[in-house]
Amino acid sequence: MRDELTPRQIVAELDTYIIGQSDAKRTVAIALRNRWRRQNAPDEIREEIMPSNIVLIGPTGVGKTEIARRLARLANAPFIKVEATKFTEVGYVGRDVDSMIRDLADIAVNMVRADHEAHVQGRARELADERILDALLPPAPQSVAVEHSLVSQQQQSEDGTRGDTQRTRERMRTLLKAGYFDDREIEIEVTAEGSPMLQVFGPMGLEEMGMNLQDLLGNMGPRRRKKRRIKVAEAYDVLVPQEAQKLIDMDKVTREALDRVEQSGIVFIDEIDKVANHVGTGKAGPNVSREGVQRDLLPIVEGSNVTTKYGMVRTDHILFIASGAFHVTKPSDLIPELQGRFPIRVELNSLTEEDFYNILTQPKNALLKQYQALLLSDSVTITFTDDAVREVARTAAQVNADVENIGARRLHTVMTTLLEDILFEADGSGPSEIELDAAQVCEKLDDIVRNRDLSQYIL
Numbered sequence: 001m002r003d004e005l006t007p008r009q010i011v012a013e014l015d016t017y018i019i020g021q022s023d024a025k026r027t028v029a030i031a032l033r034n035r036w037r038r039q040n041a042p043d044e045i046r047e048e049i050m051p052s053n054i055v056l057i058g059p060t061g062v063g064k065t066e067i068a069r070r071l072a073r074l075a076n077a078p079f080i081k082v083e084a085t086k087f088t089e090v091g092y093v094g095r096d097v098d099s100m101i102r103d104l105a106d107i108a109v110n111m112v113r114a115d116h117e118a119h120v121q122g123r124a125r126e127l128a129d130e131r132i133l134d135a136l137l138p139p140a141p142q143s144v145a146v147e148h149s150l151v152s153q154q155q156q157s158e159d160g161t162r163g164d165t166q167r168t169r170e171r172m173r174t175l176l177k178a179g180y181f182d183d184r185e186i187e188i189e190v191t192a193e194g195s196p197m198l199q200v201f202g203p204m205g206l207e208e209m210g211m212n213l214q215d216l217l218g219n220m221g222p223r224r225r226k227k228r229r230i231k232v233a234e235a236y237d238v239l240v241p242q243e244a245q246k247l248i249d250m251d252k253v254t255r256e257a258l259d260r261v262e263q264s265g266i267v268f269i270d271e272i273d274k275v276a277n278h279v280g281t282g283k284a285g286p287n288v289s290r291e292g293v294q295r296d297l298l299p300i301v302e303g304s305n306v307t308t309k310y311g312m313v314r315t316d317h318i319l320f321i322a323s324g325a326f327h328v329t330k331p332s333d334l335i336p337e338l339q340g341r342f343p344i345r346v347e348l349n350s351l352t353e354e355d356f357y358n359i360l361t362q363p364k365n366a367l368l369k370q371y372q373a374l375l376l377s378d379s380v381t382i383t384f385t386d387d388a389v390r391e392v393a394r395t396a397a398q399v400n401a402d403v404e405n406i407g408a409r410r411l412h413t414v415m416t417t418l419l420e421d422i423l424f425e426a427d428g429s430g431p432s433e434i435e436l437d438a439a440q441v442c443e444k445l446d447d448i449v450r451n452r453d454l455s456q457y458i459l
């Protein structure tokens with residue numbers, strides 16, 4: 001996490017995208033800041049400070065998943081969001097819970113590798129220049145470009161010493177950096193793409209075995225290389241990453257990545273309520289491994305060692321944040337041991353009509369701004385009066401109350417229905433301006449809202 005972000009600043013960052021839910025924002029902000037605080041604690045107590053895992057409880061569409069998405073961008077730490085419903089108990093076909101830590105390790109390695117590559121970009125570009133010059137300098141055919149011919153004519157007047165060759169190369173480098181060769185095609189040697197992803201589903205250990213098999217098969221024999229003809233300007237996109245990869249120490253990258261996972265990794269487990277058994281039904285439901293998934297989560301959340309292709313990862317200090325709507329079930333339907341692993345519970349509030357109005361107007365990615373940007377691609381400038389926005393918010397709140405409360409997602413269905421004709425007719429034939437007011441919104445949506453049966457299908 002960026003050191004300068006205090007809990008108050010983290011909440012302010014979340015406020016630019018998420019309306020309301022101040023309790024959840026405060027709790028998550030404190031948890032994020034505590035990661036940094038622990039890393040700066042005295043050595044003798046640092047290992048004893050365990051993360052306080054969090055459960056976010058609230059109806060669908062109130063911002064639980066959006067908080068996770070924004071956290072991923074705020075936290076300069078390995079972060080992964082997983083769906084609890086994708087995991088199965090050990091022994092059943094499907095992914096085991098250990099795979100979330102393996103995926104987190106992959107993310108961490110990619111993060112650290114990107115950081116190291118950024119530090120060697122300058123040197124990598126210089127080496128890419130040399131490879132491009134090697135492709136440009138060999139004797140050229142008669143159809144060589146004019147600028148190259150001028151350089152060659154100057155060389156004819158000089159003796160053929162090694163110093164002359166070096167001066168030629170320097171002149172070519174100057175022309176290359178000036179962009180004279182950007183449209184020239186050259187032939188370069190590149191590494192062929194690897195084999196497709198190999199994934200194995202089955203009992204514990206087989207998935208990891210699949211990863212090891214993929215690495216083993218990928219490393220057998222020399223790496224296949226092939227030649228490509230490509231323009232000089234595009235060659236940098238291929239050559240610079242190749243040269244940067246050669247400059248970094250992957251062993252160091254792996255060690256640093258595993259340390260990041262163990263010390264500051266964050267796992268967001270969504271839909272945790274879907275693996276809870278509803279007490280009193282007399283059956284476990286169609287998914288017989290729900291309780292088994294909970295039991296498998298216990299050692300991961302409590303702290304254990306997980307084998308990855310990069311090495312062993314300790315999960316003791318990884319922060320786990322779970323979320324769920326808990327419509328049919330409730331948190332107490334989780335097995336008691338798992339409840340104890342998530343000591344902090346935060347309830348998110350249902351959205352009101354005023355919240356809908358704020359969601360439509362305030363965030364950086366507000367829905368109105370998104371539709372305005374979409375229509376602007378067809379040279380249509382659309383504006384909404386304040387009354388129109390409030391009418392959209394009122395409609396969304398009313399349909400949620402009458403049919404099914406799906407939170408802010410209702411705004412998408414209302415807006416799509418409202419703008420359907422405009423979106424269909426816009427064809428980019430010429431610039432046009434449209435202003436929607438409350439009367440037009442009522443005319444378009446009122447009949448649908450009043451007909452409760454119809455609104456179940458349209459809104």
